[in-house]
Amino acid sequence: MPLDVPVVLQPFGSSSCVPTCVYAVLRAFEADETAENGDTEREDDEDDEAEQARRDEVSELCEETELGCDLDTVITGLKQGGYDADWFPSRGKSLPDALKLLRDSVMDPDDPQPVIVSLQTDIRSADDHAVVVRRFLGNRNNTTGLEPMVELMDPDHSRGGIRKLSLQEFGRQWNFAGQRAFTVRPG
Amino acid sequence: MSKTLTLTAPSDGGTAPQDPMAVLREWVSDPEIQAAFSRMAVSLKEIVLGDSAVLLPQAQERIVLSQWMEQYRGKHFATDLERLFRRELPVLFGLVRPGLIKQIAFENVWPQVEPWLKAIFVRALAAAWAHDKIGDAVTVDQPAWDGAYWVVPIGLPRFDSPLGHVTLDEEGNVVPQESATKADFLRTIKHAA
Numbered sequence: 001m002p003l004d005v006p007v008v009l010q011p012f013g014s015s016s017c018v019p020t021c022v023y024a025v026l027r028a029f030e031a032d033e034t035a036e037n038g039d040t041e042r043e044d045d046e047d048d049e050a051e052q053a054r055r056d057e058v059s060e061l062c063e064e065t066e067l068g069c070d071l072d073t074v075i076t077g078l079k080q081g082g083y084d085a086d087w088f089p090s091r092g093k094s095l096p097d098a099l100k101l102l103r104d105s106v107m108d109p110d111d112p113q114p115v116i117v118s119l120q121t122d123i124r125s126a127d128d129h130a131v132v133v134r135r136f137l138g139n140r141n142n143t144t145g146l147e148p149m150v151e152l153m154d155p156d157h158s159r160g161g162i163r164k165l166s167l168q169e170f171g172r173q174w175n176f177a178g179q180r181a182f183t184v185r186p187g
Numbered sequence: 188m189s190k191t192l193t194l195t196a197p198s199d200g201g202t203a204p205q206d207p208m209a210v211l212r213e214w215v216s217d218p219e220i221q222a223a224f225s226r227m228a229v230s231l232k233e234i235v236l237g238d239s240a241v242l243l244p245q246a247q248e249r250i251v252l253s254q255w256m257e258q259y260r261g262k263h264f265a266t267d268l269e270r271l272f273r274r275e276l277p278v279l280f281g282l283v284r285p286g287l288i289k290q291i292a293f294e295n296v297w298p299q300v301e302p303w304l305k306a307i308f309v310r311a312l313a314a315a316w317a318h319d320k321i322g323d324a325v326t327v328d329q330p331a332w333d334g335a336y337w338v339v340p341i342g343l344p345r346f347d348s349p350l351g352h353v354t355l356d357e358e359g360n361v362v363p364q365e366s367a368t369k370a371d372f373l374r375t376i377k378h379a380a
Contacts, residue, residue: 016323066343067322067372092247118318123307126314126327168239175242178315
């Protein structure tokens, strides 16, 4: 069962979507742990201030500047902050191999790991946008005729929320962004 | 098309047979035929942009862009080029054997598409590097070939001019020692402020 990554939108004025994705993934792990411990619902009295403080902490670890976030610094910063962060080993692989790795990680029945990936909608655009891969839907070999889809948590304010892309379109957009991806979880 | 194509020996027997290749070369150099090749190049670019087989090169170590493009051309262009050739030059298509059509098309259309496609790949490779090393909010402009390297300007939306550049070799590999660093960019922004 993949983790249920919540919808978290990036704050207005933020030039980077990466810290928001990191925060959303960490929240998913916490919610999963809470459920495992038998708590039936999340303590909703975690007030806005506390949540904002945690988001600020993540943003600080990601060293967000006017240039946005660079993934080298993000991963190093998160590690230093006590989180388990690393590159996802998709770069340099053929797209089918990289997609298989991604599916195996996100859909792992014993230890699911949402993956933060960079997407680029058009090979000519050179605009980068980070999203969280929540789950894969449908099977490549199914006989239903339904196209396999990838479900994403997109932190962008205008198009954000949970959205789905066909596996083929997702693969293209991910490849255009260099098949860049990383993982994070509580340390 | 105003010319008459003769790819067989004249039947009057009194003159030497024409070299078919020479006739073909003359035909191909005709401005109307060249214009058709240009139209084919434009169509081909549109096809490339919508083609799910166009992917950014990936490599464990060194990217070899020329090899990547060669493979793509071989795998995916032949059918499209033949179809475009048939559409734009139906008379010539009917007169020339298929292997030669492919050769003519590659020689005349591919050179118009190759630099364009290479620049797209180079820009995307530079962008992936810049987003890893500098930041994901940077803008990436069109690459320029300086005779030895690709130079790709990098900036920020609020600045009119680039703040630095990423340098790539001919095959699409970033040359870090010839490229600006994140610290360079931050200094430039601070200085501008």
